[in-house]
Amino acid sequence: MMRVSLFAAAAVFGLALSSSTAMADITVYTAGPASLIDDLAAGFTAKTGVKVNVFQATTGKVMARIEAEAANPVVDVLISASWDTATDFAKRGWLVPYTSPNAVNVPDFLKTDTAVAQGVSALAIAWNPKSGTPKPADWSDLAKPEYKDLVNIPDPAQSGSAFELTAALEARSGWKLFDDLKANGAIVAGANAEALNPVLQGAKAAVFGAVDYISLAGMKKGESIDVIFPASGTVIAPRPMMILNWSKQQDDAKHFVDYVLSDEGQAKVAATALMPARTDVKTDRPLIGDLNILKIDTEAVYSKREETLAKFAAIFAK
Amino acid sequence: MQAMTGASTSAGPVEARSATGKSRSGEGGHSAALWIAATGLLLVVGVPFTFIVLQAIFPELGRGSLAAPFSSLGKTLFDPLLPRMALNTVGLGVAVAVVSALIGVPLAVFRGLFKVPGAKIWDALMLVPFMIPPYIATLGWIMTLQPNGYLQQLAGFNLAPFLFSLSGMAFVMALNCFPVIYFGVSRTLEAVGGRYSDVGRVFGASPWRAFYRITLPLSAPGLAASLLLVFAMAIEEYGTPAALGRHAGFEVLVTQIELRVSDWPIDLPGASIMALTLVLLSFGAFLVQRRVLSARNFQTTGGKPQAINKRPLGPLKVPVLMFFALVAFLAAGAPLFAILATALSRTISGGLVLDNLTLANFISIYDDGAGALKALTLSLSLGVATAIVAGLLGAIAAYVAVKTRSRGRFLLDVLTIIPNALPGIVVAIGLVLAWNQPWLPVSPYNTSLILLLAYCCILLPQPVRYTTAALHQIGDNLEAAARVFGASRMVVFRRILLPLIAPSLVASMLLVFAVAARELVASLLVAPVGTHTVASFIWRQFEQGSIGLGMAMAFVTIVLTTLVPFAILMLLRRVGGNDAIL
Numbered sequence: 001m002m003r004v005s006l007f008a009a010a011a012v013f014g015l016a017l018s019s020s021t022a023m024a025d026i027t028v029y030t031a032g033p034a035s036l037i038d039d040l041a042a043g044f045t046a047k048t049g050v051k052v053n054v055f056q057a058t059t060g061k062v063m064a065r066i067e068a069e070a071a072n073p074v075v076d077v078l079i080s081a082s083w084d085t086a087t088d089f090a091k092r093g094w095l096v097p098y099t100s101p102n103a104v105n106v107p108d109f110l111k112t113d114t115a116v117a118q119g120v121s122a123l124a125i126a127w128n129p130k131s132g133t134p135k136p137a138d139w140s141d142l143a144k145p146e147y148k149d150l151v152n153i154p155d156p157a158q159s160g161s162a163f164e165l166t167a168a169l170e171a172r173s174g175w176k177l178f179d180d181l182k183a184n185g186a187i188v189a190g191a192n193a194e195a196l197n198p199v200l201q202g203a204k205a206a207v208f209g210a211v212d213y214i215s216l217a218g219m220k221k222g223e224s225i226d227v228i229f230p231a232s233g234t235v236i237a238p239r240p241m242m243i244l245n246w247s248k249q250q251d252d253a254k255h256f257v258d259y260v261l262s263d264e265g266q267a268k269v270a271a272t273a274l275m276p277a278r279t280d281v282k283t284d285r286p287l288i289g290d291l292n293i294l295k296i297d298t299e300a301v302y303s304k305r306e307e308t309l310a311k312f313a314a315i316f317a318k
Numbered sequence: 319m320q321a322m323t324g325a326s327t328s329a330g331p332v333e334a335r336s337a338t339g340k341s342r343s344g345e346g347g348h349s350a351a352l353w354i355a356a357t358g359l360l361l362v363v364g365v366p367f368t369f370i371v372l373q374a375i376f377p378e379l380g381r382g383s384l385a386a387p388f389s390s391l392g393k394t395l396f397d398p399l400l401p402r403m404a405l406n407t408v409g410l411g412v413a414v415a416v417v418s419a420l421i422g423v424p425l426a427v428f429r430g431l432f433k434v435p436g437a438k439i440w441d442a443l444m445l446v447p448f449m450i451p452p453y454i455a456t457l458g459w460i461m462t463l464q465p466n467g468y469l470q471q472l473a474g475f476n477l478a479p480f481l482f483s484l485s486g487m488a489f490v491m492a493l494n495c496f497p498v499i500y501f502g503v504s505r506t507l508e509a510v511g512g513r514y515s516d517v518g519r520v521f522g523a524s525p526w527r528a529f530y531r532i533t534l535p536l537s538a539p540g541l542a543a544s545l546l547l548v549f550a551m552a553i554e555e556y557g558t559p560a561a562l563g564r565h566a567g568f569e570v571l572v573t574q575i576e577l578r579v580s581d582w583p584i585d586l587p588g589a590s591i592m593a594l595t596l597v598l599l600s601f602g603a604f605l606v607q608r609r610v611l612s613a614r615n616f617q618t619t620g621g622k623p624q625a626i627n628k629r630p631l632g633p634l635k636v637p638v639l640m641f642f643a644l645v646a647f648l649a650a651g652a653p654l655f656a657i658l659a660t661a662l663s664r665t666i667s668g669g670l671v672l673d674n675l676t677l678a679n680f681i682s683i684y685d686d687g688a689g690a691l692k693a694l695t696l697s698l699s700l701g702v703a704t705a706i707v708a709g710l711l712g713a714i715a716a717y718v719a720v721k722t723r724s725r726g727r728f729l730l731d732v733l734t735i736i737p738n739a740l741p742g743i744v745v746a747i748g749l750v751l752a753w754n755q756p757w758l759p760v761s762p763y764n765t766s767l768i769l770l771l772a773y774c775c776i777l778l779p780q781p782v783r784y785t786t787a788a789l790h791q792i793g794d795n796l797e798a799a800a801r802v803f804g805a806s807r808m809v810v811f812r813r814i815l816l817p818l819i820a821p822s823l824v825a826s827m828l829l830v831f832a833v834a835a836r837e838l839v840a841s842l843l844v845a846p847v848g849t850h851t852v853a854s855f856i857w858r859q860f861e862q863g864s865i866g867l868g869m870a871m872a873f874v875t876i877v878l879t880t881l882v883p884f885a886i887l888m889l890l891r892r893v894g895g896n897d898a899i900l
Contacts, residue, residue, distance in 0.1 A: 034861070034862060054847060060584075063584050068747050203465040215863075223666060223667050
């Protein structure tokens with residue numbers, strides 16, 4: 001038992017040593033994908049010698065951490081998966097105004113004084129060609145009898161982009177589509193990756209509003225999955241990058257934003273099957289110009305968010 | 319003597335004290351134990367819990383402001399959904415405890431009272447479900463039972479309607495929780511032994527009657543303690559209700575807490591208030607357990623030496639072994655199969671066919687070497703450290719609560735029950751609020767020590783409940799006898815009580831190790847920047863849609879977390895020659 005206590009002491013001591021909070025580094029909090037931020041961090045460090053500490057989780061978890069840390073915040077750069085964050089943080093006065101020289105080719109609707117998109121994802125129908133169902137072409141197809149009990153919908157309460165899609169479709173044609181989907185046995189299934197998994201195995205045929213880059217990455221790996229952007233329109237989810245005003249490393253933080261928007265950084269973004277924020281970076285997937293984007297009045301949509309979510313939940317709780 | 323010396327790193331001052339003042343040694347031992355327990359519990363449980371309560375009262379606490387106290391209370395408590403979610407939570411907890419008891423108690427009775435062939439092997443197999451993280455096991459069950467899942471691919475049918483229902487959810491969670499009952503009750507029964515029921519038999523009781531009227535009531539502390547643990551584990555579990563319950567429209571408090579914490583604008587006060595509701599529920603269960611146990615005497619371990627005399631199973635041998643095998647298959651075999659099948663698949667849509675078989679996922683873990691290895695090392699060492707810290711602190715706290723008359727021992731007992739029902743995410747928030755204060759000169763926040771604190775807080779109830787049950791069964795005359803012969807309280811604790819509770823304590827430390835090595839929810843939130851535990855590593859893979867890679871890592875981890883405790887036990891046995899452990 002003596003040895004046990006020695007071992008315990010050694011283990012605790014080891015843990016204490018393994019911690020590192022060197023202050024000259026920059027700290028980036030980001031939503032997924034994990035491989036992208038790892039890549040960007042490594043590339044930035046190789047270029048500038050500045051180390052990047054990464055905390056990666058879902059947008060929700062990242063926000064919870066920032067909220068809980070608010071008395072003594074450590075994050076320098078935040079990359080969220082929801083543009084709403086950028087609007088809200090700007091309103092709170094938490095952001096540093098910065099326009100990166102590399103943002104020249106980022107279209108105006110993907111940048112503000114205080115935020116600029118890292119990349120963009122779009123929502124789509126993710127459909128399993130081996131499911132024995134006809135290839136859907138539009139959102140409303142998934143309410144047809146061929147897809148009875150075979151459709152998953154990501155939860156708009158857990159995914160910002162799913163919420164925007166719900167709001168946009170509701171603004172265009174009311175709640176009827178969702179009533180029809182519910183009547184057809186569609187279910188609300190967790191966040192994005194969770195909704196996709198049953199479609200891969202064939203338990204479901206399609207995801208109504210899947211985040212495109214996860215499905216496109218699956219396709220590259222040889223999964224039986226097809227990504228369909230409905231001609232009637234879809235929504236995009238630009239991923240805002242922001243520098244926080246409490247950052248003590250604002251210059252390095254600005255260099256990091258510059259790096260993500262550089263040719264090299266944007267190539268890394270494209271490699272994860274996201275759309276690059278810069279229009280002049282080539283990639284082999286459909287880009288914003290190829291999609292019919294549903295216009296939404298962000299201000300109006302978010303001001304009645306709770307109402308929309310409650311209505312959606314009521315439809316699917318029946 | 320050798321075996322137990324220095325069982326606690328903090329024993330130093332106590333020994334010095336008892337050496338200097340022999341006459342006061344008894345009191346010294348007592349107050350030292352109380353002091354250690356109180357400090358430890360306040361640090362591990364009291365600090366984060368206080369900040370959760372403060373957060374519930376002061377919504378702006380995170381920003382360092384005490385403005386607008388109580389403003390969130392009404393809004394959250396009068397949420398029309400709250401009563402239904404609370405009811406669902408209790409219902410789920412009870413259902414899981416009942417199903418776990420139905421599986422665990424019969425197994426424990428056979429294991430504790432009869433000679434079951436291959437007992438040690440069954441013990442090891444029953445530990446495996448505890449090594450499988452619940453969210454992974456649930457995902458495994460979904461991939462097995464959903465339409466076109468592995469079961470359908472192999473046998474042509476699926477059980478989706480069962481899985482996505484309350485009973486399916488209780489079944490999956492019970493398969494994960496029943497080892498708590500199996501180990502708790504079988505150890506207690508072993509200690510009770512057959513002696514007392516033999517006496518009953520001599521006076522003409524039938525075997526069933528002797529079991530029901532004598533053996534089972536005597537093992538009530540172990541049963542009640544493990545049922546309480548299972549109930550508490552079930553009401554604070556997030557992964558399974560989130561994955562299965564939503565399909566059945568079954569919302570529980572924890573899923574709602576998660577939503578409040580991950581949905582912008584973040585509602586920390588609301589989440590804290592709901593977490594306190596959970597704590598109240600668990601506290602209610604604790605009071606029930608206390609009522610059941612108080613005013614009775616369960617002391618079965620007296621001074622007389624007793625040989626552990628287990629009965630042969632006789633004609634029951636084959637059915638009992640089949641029962642053990644069935645449970646082991648459902649709890650360990652089936653989820654492991656699903657995990658391995660997914661890990662070995664090139665694509666999920668490819669299914670269980672030969673040309674979809676690949677080692678690519680395991681190879682990419684190997685290629686990722688550094689990242690995966692770092693996560694494994696961190697999680698395994700955190701697991702060991704948590705087991706030791708929580709085990710020792712738990713044993714001392716249980717000793718103070720059961721065997722001393724110290725004032726405040728009820729408060730200590732309450733402190734050990736609180737984390738039982740605190741969801742990991744709320745513990746994490748409490749820790750961030752507490753330890754990220756700008757005026758703190760040093761802080762464990764943003765170091766791996768914060769994870770150790772989080773795990774100790776979440777898992778402390780395990781060793782406390784197990785050792786409390788064991789201590790309840792030790793007769794006071796043993797301690798009195800030792801005192802008569804001049805032993806100080808510390809010596810009595812080390813040389814008499816500790817060896818007697820060692821089997822229960824070690825069993826609980828194994829469970830603590832297993833859970834700490836794979837804890838997800840708190841780790842995701844408080845992990846220092848740039849640090850990954852095994853669970854967050856796996857979760858990252860899932861989130862990116864690389865389910866196969868995540869499952870491969872999960873499989874490696876399950877194998878390691880199963881092997882490490884056994885290696886440590888073997889080592890201990892060789893070093894200490896102590897065969898009493900397990």
